Amino acid sequence: MILVVDVGNTRIKAAVFEGAILLEIFVFTKIELEKNIKNILKKFQKVAHLVVSSVGDVEKQSFLAFDSVLNISFVTNDDPFPFQNKYSTPKTLGIDRMVLAAGAVFQFPNQNRLVIDAGTCITYDFIDDQNNYLGGAITPGLRLRYESLHNNTAKLPLLALESPKELIGNSTSNSIHSGVVNGLVYEIDGFITEYSTRYSNFIIILTGGDTDFLAKRLKNTIFANSNFLMESLNQTFQYKIKND
């Protein structure tokens, strides 16, 4: 049994896998890390490996308490991946984006793929049908957009995510909701349209904390899977064991 842990910039997601089967998911914050891992290990006593992918400020020492009972491995940019990395700065590429790209290759072989991860940031990652990882884009995520409007102005309130009622916002709140939500939906649809001018065929995977909210608002047909990063992390670890 494997426990995979995905440390993002907002939340930590953990999942227990038996082979390819996802048994349970846990979501928590950094301060609750040790307590949650302890509880997960108590519930799933057959967990032997802990596999971490971290783009947040959680390092190896955060798992020190479990070092004697588990085999702990952090996925790094130097691990084996099933694609050729064409990023011009491969060492600065987010490990979450590398894991997502690996998952796209494992789950959707021999085709062009665009992975969109709607988390703290929205990341776009394109892997072509020859398994070249080309790169993509990084933009602010939904929550970040609400926060940046509030944090960088004198008059804009901090609003909770809400579906805009109208395209034309008729109040401060409605203008913000339209700007943030419609703006992001147009951004994603716009990126997909631009990619289609270069690649006649590609599949689109949407993942991250805002998957469900966004999926039903997009024009294009996508595979929406909020567990995609955790599935990919499990597959990346299996791949590493085979190729190391």
Ligand SMILES: Nc1ncnc2c1ncn2[C@@H]1O[C@H](COP(=O)(O)OP(=O)(O)O)[C@@H](O)[C@H]1O
């Ligand atoms: N309970 C929650 N706490 C924080 N963010 C949430 C929650 N539920 C949904 N979200 C959404 O999830 C996004 C963060 O997604 P997540 O995938 O957890 O980010 P990361 O992987 O960067 O930590 C935010 O933009 C927010 O809108």
Ligand SMILES: CC(C)(COP(=O)(O)O)[C@@H](O)C(=O)NCCC(=O)O
């Ligand atoms: C872009 C990110 C901040 C996204 O983080 P997340 O939204 O998943 O928390 C992360 O992938 C990262 O730190 N990337 C490094 C820069 C790069 O990928 O080029």
Ligand SMILES: [K+]
């Ligand atoms: K992201």
